[in-house]
Amino acid sequence: MPFATSADLPASVRHHLPLHAQDIYRSAFNHAFEAHFTDPRREEVAHRIAWAAVKRAYFKDDGMWVKKPG
Structure with missing residues (x-):
């Protein structure tokens, strides 16, 4: 189920x-x-790929997601 807006995200x-x-x-x-x-396993795969995409641009620092420099 695709998400139309960020408000629709889990x-x-x-x-x-x-x-x-x-x-x-x-x-x-x-x-x-x-x-x-x-x-x-379409939905499971899509969630894994989405988290991987986030982790390319952000990292977790003291429990908060922070944008990577550069």
């Missing part, structure tokens, strides 16, 4: 990620969800 994402990171997550999830339409 609470675990909305409550922990900054807005820009939520946008990255939503975009990556939606793209992966469409790209893996034949995979029976």
Whole structure:
């Protein structure tokens, strides 16, 4: 199920990620969800890919997600 807005994201994402990171997550999830339409684990795969996309741009510091420098 693709997410139309960041408000549609799971609470675990909305409550922990900054807005820009939520946008990255939503975009990556939606793209992966469409790209893996034949995979029976489509939603699980899309969530994993979305988290990986966030981790390329952000890191966790003292429990908070912070944008990587550069």
